Amino acid sequence: MKLGLAIRELHRSESALARDLVAVADRHQVEHEVHHVANDLLRWSHGHLHELAAAGTSFGLRLRADIGTSRLAPARRSLSRLAVHRSTPGILLLADLRRLHRKAAGVSLDWELLAQGAQVAGDGDLLALAQRCHPQTLRQLTWANSMLKVLSPQVLAS
Amino acid sequence: MPSRDGIAEPWGTRAPYGPGEVWPVRVDSRFVDGVTADDVDRWVPTASVLHSNGDGMDLAVKDGRVVGVRGRADDRVNHGRLDPKDLFGWDATSSRDRLTTPLVRRDGELAPASWEEAMSLVVDRSKELLDEQGPSAVGFYTSGQLFAEEYYTLAAIAHGAIGTSHLDGNTRLCTATAAAALKESFGCDGQPGSYADVDHADVIALFGHNAAETQAVLWSRVLDRLAGPNPPRLLCVDPRNTPVARAATVHLAPLPGTNVALMNAILHEVIANDHLDHDYIDRCTVGFDGLVEQVRQWTPERAAQVCGVAAGDIRDAAALVGRARRLMSTVLQGFYQSNQATAAAVQVNNLHLVRGMIGKPGAGVLQMNGQPTAQNTRECGADGDLTGFRNWANDAHVTELTRLWNIDGIPHFSPPTHLMQMLRYAENGTMRMLWVSATNPAVSLPELRRVRSILSQERLFLVVQDIYRTETAELADVVLPAAAWGEKTGTFTNTDRTVHYSGKAVDPPGQARPDLDILLDYARRMDFRDRDGAPFPPWHDPESAFQAWQRASAGRPCDQTGLSYALLAERGGVQWPCTEASPDGTERLYADGAFHAHPDDCESYGRDLVTGAPVEPSAYRAMNPEGKAMIKAAEFVPPHEAPDEEFPFALITGRTLYHFHTRTKTGRSKHLRAAAREVWLEVSTADAEANGIAEGDLVEVRTPRAAVRAHVRVCDIRPGVLFLPFHYGYWDADPERARDRAANELTRTDWDPVSKQPLFKTAAAALRRLEAGTGPSAAPTTTASAPTDPNVPPTAGGPGAAVLEDLDPGAAR
Numbered sequence: 001m002k003l004g005l006a007i008r009e010l011h012r013s014e015s016a017l018a019r020d021l022v023a024v025a026d027r028h029q030v031e032h033e034v035h036h037v038a039n040d041l042l043r044w045s046h047g048h049l050h051e052l053a054a055a056g057t058s059f060g061l062r063l064r065a066d067i068g069t070s071r072l073a074p075a076r077r078s079l080s081r082l083a084v085h086r087s088t089p090g091i092l093l094l095a096d097l098r099r100l101h102r103k104a105a106g107v108s109l110d111w112e113l114l115a116q117g118a119q120v121a122g123d124g125d126l127l128a129l130a131q132r133c134h135p136q137t138l139r140q141l142t143w144a145n146s147m148l149k150v151l152s153p154q155v156l157a158s
Numbered sequence: 159m160p161s162r163d164g165i166a167e168p169w170g171t172r173a174p175y176g177p178g179e180v181w182p183v184r185v186d187s188r189f190v191d192g193v194t195a196d197d198v199d200r201w202v203p204t205a206s207v208l209h210s211n212g213d214g215m216d217l218a219v220k221d222g223r224v225v226g227v228r229g230r231a232d233d234r235v236n237h238g239r240l241d242p243k244d245l246f247g248w249d250a251t252s253s254r255d256r257l258t259t260p261l262v263r264r265d266g267e268l269a270p271a272s273w274e275e276a277m278s279l280v281v282d283r284s285k286e287l288l289d290e291q292g293p294s295a296v297g298f299y300t301s302g303q304l305f306a307e308e309y310y311t312l313a314a315i316a317h318g319a320i321g322t323s324h325l326d327g328n329t330r331l332c333t334a335t336a337a338a339a340l341k342e343s344f345g346c347d348g349q350p351g352s353y354a355d356v357d358h359a360d361v362i363a364l365f366g367h368n369a370a371e372t373q374a375v376l377w378s379r380v381l382d383r384l385a386g387p388n389p390p391r392l393l394c395v396d397p398r399n400t401p402v403a404r405a406a407t408v409h410l411a412p413l414p415g416t417n418v419a420l421m422n423a424i425l426h427e428v429i430a431n432d433h434l435d436h437d438y439i440d441r442c443t444v445g446f447d448g449l450v451e452q453v454r455q456w457t458p459e460r461a462a463q464v465c466g467v468a469a470g471d472i473r474d475a476a477a478l479v480g481r482a483r484r485l486m487s488t489v490l491q492g493f494y495q496s497n498q499a500t501a502a503a504v505q506v507n508n509l510h511l512v513r514g515m516i517g518k519p520g521a522g523v524l525q526m527n528g529q530p531t532a533q534n535t536r537e538c539g540a541d542g543d544l545t546g547f548r549n550w551a552n553d554a555h556v557t558e559l560t561r562l563w564n565i566d567g568i569p570h571f572s573p574p575t576h577l578m579q580m581l582r583y584a585e586n587g588t589m590r591m592l593w594v595s596a597t598n599p600a601v602s603l604p605e606l607r608r609v610r611s612i613l614s615q616e617r618l619f620l621v622v623q624d625i626y627r628t629e630t631a632e633l634a635d636v637v638l639p640a641a642a643w644g645e646k647t648g649t650f651t652n653t654d655r656t657v658h659y660s661g662k663a664v665d666p667p668g669q670a671r672p673d674l675d676i677l678l679d680y681a682r683r684m685d686f687r688d689r690d691g692a693p694f695p696p697w698h699d700p701e702s703a704f705q706a707w708q709r710a711s712a713g714r715p716c717d718q719t720g721l722s723y724a725l726l727a728e729r730g731g732v733q734w735p736c737t738e739a740s741p742d743g744t745e746r747l748y749a750d751g752a753f754h755a756h757p758d759d760c761e762s763y764g765r766d767l768v769t770g771a772p773v774e775p776s777a778y779r780a781m782n783p784e785g786k787a788m789i790k791a792a793e794f795v796p797p798h799e800a801p802d803e804e805f806p807f808a809l810i811t812g813r814t815l816y817h818f819h820t821r822t823k824t825g826r827s828k829h830l831r832a833a834a835r836e837v838w839l840e841v842s843t844a845d846a847e848a849n850g851i852a853e854g855d856l857v858e859v860r861t862p863r864a865a866v867r868a869h870v871r872v873c874d875i876r877p878g879v880l881f882l883p884f885h886y887g888y889w890d891a892d893p894e895r896a897r898d899r900a901a902n903e904l905t906r907t908d909w910d911p912v913s914k915q916p917l918f919k920t921a922a923a924a925l926r927r928l929e930a931g932t933g934p935s936a937a938p939t940t941t942a943s944a945p946t947d948p949n950v951p952p953t954a955g956g957p958g959a960a961v962l963e964d965l966d967p968g969a970a971r
Contacts (some may be wrong), residue, residue, distance in 0.1 A: 086587070089586075139769055157291065
């Protein structure tokens with residue numbers, strides 16, 4: 001059985017997504033909706049990590065339930081505020097949203113794999129976990145896509 | 159004829175009535191000293207413009223000036239009644255400091271100029287920017303106080319002629335969530351209910367809606383029911399002890415920012431006790447199972463922890479609305495300007511859907527508006543929506559409008575830019591011209607230091623069109639003097655879809671011009687053309703603009719093809735849709751359980767209630783192929799700024815009965831000004847005691863953004879919560895005074911991701927006593943700010959504030 005492997009991989013990709021949400025929220029403090037909603041969505045990823053860490057114990061895994069804090073955070077925030085009157089961070093914002101979207105897509109696929117594995121192994125708890133969390137990942141994915149669609153015309157036209 | 163002090167008795171004399179009876183008429187009127195109704199030369203029909211209630215009235219004209227006002231007995235909205243702002247607000251239009259000539263900035267100072275010079279500057283800069291960068295350089299920010307004809311013209315110019323996505327109204331601050339909540343639940347904007355539901359309801363639930371102050375005449379209607387046989391029972395959700403709270407059977411005062419948790423618990427109880435219309439749910443809705451799943455965990459005990467409300471009170475509230483036979487609900491800023499605005503407002507719609515209480519007498523929901531013409535901003539498309547409740551994401555709808563306007567196309571590659579995003583584009587320098595009409599962002603937007611820094615940038619070309627030299631006008635490059643209500647002609651729609659005609663009573667002062675004329679002048683100077691080379695927009699005056707707007711509304715939910723200026727002037731207010739098939743208008747929407755939610759018909763495919771991401775058309779079609787009403791559940795998300803050790807209070811901002819917005823008008827009306835002449839801060843009795851603060855003391859209230867100084871009103875607000883009215887800016891403040899008077903110095907830049915409405919009611923604050931007061935604060939005693947201290951002199955208008963009350967006008971005339 002490789003279910004443990006699937007959990008470990010999902011935990012890795014979800015952690016990466018969570019760290020990215022933190023970075024985007026910090027880096028784009030002056031883009032208020034991106035900043036606030038990224039922080040809201042981070043709560044979902046935290047919840048997922050917490051549940052995955054708990055689920056991992058029955059597979060002999062010791063996974064972190066959080067992502068810790070980045071030493072870069074204060075610098076990212078002040079850089080965002082310093083550039084408040086400039087248009088150039090717009091391109092960086094688009095690149096960040098694009099990367100968020102890719103990472104969320106990876107997490108979504110990992111949930112898919114976990115759900116398939118849980119079904120073949122007859123593990124009802126794990127399947128329920130995937131069914132509970134995966135929709136939130138899809139909403140994170142859709143959000144990154146929609147913000148990219150909304151914000152890109154002004155960045156590209158100006 | 160009996161009379162009352164119109165300031166001291168805002169709701170007037172009771173005319174009790176019972177369920178199902180007609181609300182008795184009471185005609186209120188007021189004239190300047192020495193004039194009576196018999197002296198009047200001419201009566202000009204109009205309706206209220208200082209709130210959203212739409213009270214029908216006639217302006218009294220004598221010798222070329224307005225000398226009084228009288229409620230219309232035959233109007234469906236008010237049955238003759240007028241509120242303090244209706245009765246006293248019109249004084250302000252004849253104020254001596256009206257703008258009478260265009261102003262342009264020369265050597266850093268605003269100086270008088272000709273229309274030719276001012277408009278040439280605007281046109282030249284527009285052309286320059288369109289050549290250089292294209293439509294994304296230009297934005298328009300309008301109002302909730304102009305007329306339908308003006309919004310329709312602005313939408314045609316911005317979306318049709320220029321092709322910019324940057325058009326919004328200040329309805330974003332007041333009523334965007336009403337529209338968003340209606341779209342989420344019913345697929346389309348448009349209030350399902352009617353004011354007449356007050357006549358039939360056995361339970362009236364007011365969610366964050368202090369109707370007594372925001373819609374005083376509607377509250378008179380409720381008071382008359384409460385005074386009559388078999389009165390309705392009230393539920394009030396509000397952290398303040400408002401007049402509504404005092405009249406309520408159940409009053410819930412949740413911690414600001416927790417409305418979704420509270421609503422989920424109420425729905426939990428309604429479902430657990432099976433107070434459900436299962437047939438209606440099956441036949442008319444989709445999404446019920448998702449709601450059951452979401453609210454299962456929200457027991458009253460759990461919500462009690464989050465909201466700081468007793469679980470038993472939540473149960474009582476749920477029983478009240480769950481057992482009602484005819485439930486009427488209203489929603490306003492307590493939900494719309496608070497955390498998770500749309501998600502919370504949608505739960506009120508859900509309550510009505512699961513109980514099958516839509517479209518029947520007494521059973522309706524009104525997602526209220528704040529401003530008099532906010533509904534028009536939305537239906538005409540001046541808030542960025544596509545004209546006529548059309549769907550931006552539906553190519554067929556865009557094509558329909560393109561054909562109607564006979565233009566090449568309307569860019570619709572991304573959703574319209576809402577105000578807060580436009581501001582950001584101005585901040586980062588990518589939007590370089592902003593045209594502000596009939597609104598005062600330099601006082602009304604959150605985080606004013608930021609707003610001022612953006613609007614005063616030299617690289618931003620700021621045009622301000624207004625009737626006074628507002629705080630925003632002071633920052634402008636060009637100021638255009640506009641005609642006020644009563645000086646121009648048009649129509650507007652109130653909260654319950656009632657359209658009124660508003661006539662021209664007197665000439666505007668000096669060179670001031672109607673907003674419609676200014677916009678059409680701009681269009682002609684810009685030489686906008688349609689596909690056949692004819693001038694666009696093709697209309698030229700109010701009535702031709704109205705007729706064009708009627709054609710744009712044809713076949714849409716807000717269809718107004720059955721109306722005309724003559725009909726409206728003659729009959730008073732009529733509710734849309736009004737068509738050949740429904741010539742008397744439509745009292746309630748969705749009476750047949752059919753909605754404008756079909757994928758081909760709906761105004762919006764909706765959004766994720768937490769992330770705000772638009773729902774894709776294919777996903778909508780799969781979710782709701784038959785166009786039923788949508789029950790949408792939402793998880794609770796905590797507010798982004800919560801009280802902590804340094805900032806231990808929850809600060810909310812709001813309004814008072816006697817003032818409107820930034821007091822540009824009400825601050826220039828003698829009696830309204832005096833009724834609430836200076837900013838105050840409401841503090842609970844317990845918090846006042848704990849901090850050694852007494853009535854009238856001067857305090858500093860500080861948030862992480864700034865500080866405001868105000869005198870304290872000690873009152874019955876929920877402990878831990880502070881309230882600051884947002885009306886007070888700087889135009890009438892001591893010029894030496896620091897920027898420490900406006901409530902929005904303190905508020906956050908944060909908005910609901912669904913409706914994009916700023917969250918004025920989510921901030922953490924600290925309180926510090928500065929010095930003892932010399933008397934009580936200036937807060938009114940008649941309203942939610944009623945003092946705990948019985949020795950504070952009562953608010954009254956005194957001489958000159960007498961209002962005539964005719965309770966039997968049939969006999970009198």
